Amino acid sequence: MPPPEVGVEEDPSTTTTTTTATTPTSKLHALPVFKPDLYERAWQSIPHPTLPLLATAHQKSVTVFSLATLTSHSSLANGHERSVRSTTWKPNLPPHKLCLVTGSFDSTAGLWRWDDTGAGGDADSDSDGLGLEVEVTASDKARDDDKDWELIVVLDGHDSEIKSVAFSPSGQYLATCSRDKSVWIWEDVGAAEADDDWETVAVLNEHEGDVKAVAWCPETTATARGRYGTDVLASASYDNTVRVWREDGDGEWVCVAVLEGHEGTVWGLQWEPISRDGRFPRLMTWSADCTVRIWSLQEEDEEEEEQEAPRHAWGGIGSGIPSTMRRSLKEEWECTATLPKVHTRDIYSAAWSASTGRVASTGSDGTIILYEETGDESTTADTHADDEIAAAELDGDVPMTNGHPEKTKKKKGPLKRTWKVISNTPNGHGPYEINHVVWCKRYDTGCPPEKRGIEEMLVTTGDDGIVRPWEVMKEETEQSS
Template identity: 60%
Template structure:
């Protein structure tokens, strides 16, 4: 039986072209909107019209490198946070709560505007004025490299060249005020902190009862990823250090939909041109290993103290897969599809690559047919397809899966997925993926 392959086909680029290097494009969690960072501003595109929806400008004095949408906002209201090389994070709000005339009588002005098949140019320019720059979050000493909201939207994580991660809490949410407090400053990385990512709200997230449900990961130029949790005393502590990459860890993504009630795995990608999967060791496995080998020294991030003394603060994570090496240079971005489980990656070599995990049965069968090849974690993930020079000679800075809302999706509008790549050429490129 032939193994499935993937065709990655270009769709029409989002308009207008930005004509300058773009860093990141982040889809809204529920609405057909895409926020792209470039220069010192953000352009929001409608995924329904594949054209510009609005622009956020005037809030930062230097390059905006990252953006995150705050979830769980009231109908008709948008809020996002931008991270800039001016060492600050900015809070923006778009209020489009004017009543619409939808068929059901409850469609908001915002929902109507982003789902129209055609957007009037004058109306589009007016919408640019709807964004308000509400608040500046200051404290980092150097460039803010990434920003990320927790699943509930209560917490915001920011990271910086100053080697720190800050956690902020939205304390004004109940009163509708823009009031944020710093609840933690985490400074255990030995290099610039490149990215932060919160574990998604899935059943297995709260498996470890001695911590709060929220879990944060941070990636650094020190070649490591750290896992952070809030303990019973309200202190954010590093519970694990993931070591294995031979270069800067550019970022990571949590498994969006783990099987059963398992704790989500973590995918990391690096300047060493590799992608790795990390899994939290189950309690039973930890106890068995400790019984066999006695007390062990655990991760260096917790000072090398024997686990018999600081058992409650330690977690063991194992690298359970290393993807086949496709990229020839640094991998800047990777995205794990919640719908299909397919991972897409891109980077400085201009290549887009797709990978799919094979079942344990399939992997075992493949291994059984080849007596000269040792079974390794790498065999569990297979390359489905690649595209070279996806942005011509330019580097690809970001890749993400998002739902299609454009007319070309037909009856599968809002269900079918596509890829979005963002590159140095300032073109935001959608891609259709066909598995055959």
């Protein structure tokens, strides 16, 4: 029998929500589309972590576009028997080496490599060896056309379609999820970078429906303290829930929380790219119920964790048991925001900007919505609680332990903020559904040179086979005469 589900349901009394925005403050300006058109349904487009490349999954292949020229750079084909549903870049590789993993409806994941060292690539060169300069020469383009991706490893084990693939920030782990209701975690155990040796370290079967998406928490300073480690995986499912997974002290991956509140399939999820308040990164989810939700970990106060550690079943200070193992792995997550409900049909995709903190969403209704978070940068909730305790001490109303007031356990709650809609763009791909939206850096010639690699744009991918970039512009207010 599987362990009982842990977590909390959404408490409407603590959820921060907004309903509408009075006046849009931004608008999306369509930039020239990526060429060539794919002329078939495209599922998603994933930017490279550091290079001006964009990988688009469609049918049985992946087309890699240059963000500098907005044209095809290379393609991955003849590796899968059915449609490629998702793809992800392996991080932390030299600039002249590329690695992509593809997840396919044929139930396999493929690991592909591109090594341009033999073609004059040099990790220390200005051109990065891939022909990705903003001004691409004809010879560079010809070389790229002649270069092929190589399928190195096929990861086989799922019983049905793979829906999502994701690398951990270090690249050590790869997560895959499937229609077979499972999440698999694979580990790169190769002795060197060129050794492609992967092992299955966990098969997670607690979801009760198709698992639609997986996402690893990014490495940030906020994730490294206390018992909240850096390797955290979240999965979204057809069972309307999200599960959070961590590795326990015995090296087993366990579910530490079940996030419940969505009233339809959870199509996807993304961790907050950069935590802006010093707390553990939040988690964003989106669903067939037409909502986007933000979840926050209710962190326990570090000082009180240390005080309580000796009494806990895991052991105590000085017991020789690491602090990460002294406490139960159960975690409390709370839905702290539901973004304004604008979409009229399933939300297939949402994206959280690391640069601005803005969120974009899109889906079955073909509408692209842009949201912005506003509110106080600090909260006085803990201060008020301390004041109340002090006042109660004077009145003699606080229980005493050894002459000191008995402390109650406090959780580090999220800051009080709200979300508003700043842009609403209908029919982003005409009558077609939009399957994916993502933020990426601009390198195209339409961007001022001093802003290339800095300024962001949105990229949407749809059933029409078009990969469309969008510039976010400030809405001009009409002046009355």
